[in-house]
Amino acid sequence: MTQQTAPQETTYSTEERRREIVRLLKQANAPLTGTTLADHFGVSRQVIVQDIAVLRAAGEEIHASPRGYYMHPPGRTVWRSVVAVRHTPEQTEDELLALVDVGVEVVDVIVEHPIYGELRGNLHIASRADVAQFMQQLRETKAHLLSELTDGLHLHTLEARTNEALVRAREVLREKGYLVE
Template identity: 45%
Template sequence: MRGEERRESILNYLKKASSPVKGGELSKLYNVSRQVIVQDIALLRAEGHDIIATPQGYILMTNNNGYIRKIIAVKHDENQIEEELRTIVGLGGRIIDVTIEHKIYGEITGKLMLKSIYDVEMFINKLKDSNAKPLSNLTEGVHIHTIEADSEKDMERILKVLKEKGFLIE
């Protein structure tokens, strides 16, 4: 299979995927190295396809399928990360990313793509196991999330509870 054909096939595979697709899965499927897949993804992005890499795998961002999307500003300490994330997904939300405003580098965004308690647990475990510090440590706990919900009512409920817990900055 030629590169162009493979990239078109990868794009179609990602369009049909109901969950993130690992690079290793794609490399086995197309019988190429992981590095070839990384290059293919880079070329697809250069063509304008919104493909993001998450810890769970690659996701093709298409329209948000009718979800309500909101950018929220929050603040909490490192010990409250899990509570914040569990609150959002526990109320039916999805956490797309986290962004901070760094004094030197400007906006720094990390893709999260958390949509379940299991996803939150895996993220928290990776954070603990790696001894990495969250981005919000660079900004005294202040950060921004892009979140999604199925309806305005769900979004309002998420925002209400975040406000009650003192996480939401208005």
């Protein structure tokens, strides 16, 4: 399924559509946007957002990223770690590139807000192309980073296919002076 898939002629019941969403996400080689799925099924993007929420509540491990929805393939072994880091907004690209270059995915960013408690933003950045897209969106939207709420202090959940990649990620962050220990 590509991002330009035309709407299907077939009409799906709600349950059929949800089963098909799971099937498409499991087979996709890249994240699928809500708009792409909506166009595929001939429904609104809001219907897809609701379908995804219901599927997640039912236990489907569907992930959302700025690039769209995706599911990890079955049987995929993933090592996970959380790191505390601090840097300026101008150092964000350097931090993200350093992490993806050692083979880790930056799953999210987490900050502790004095009023709201834990705030989390899904990132799912795993390649240099993902970093470039994230930085472009940041520039185009002029949005602020969550870490700006906490003077640059934030957490990242990292995932990798090997524990060695996570160890190397900590080493690189330490070398750059970003790791908070």
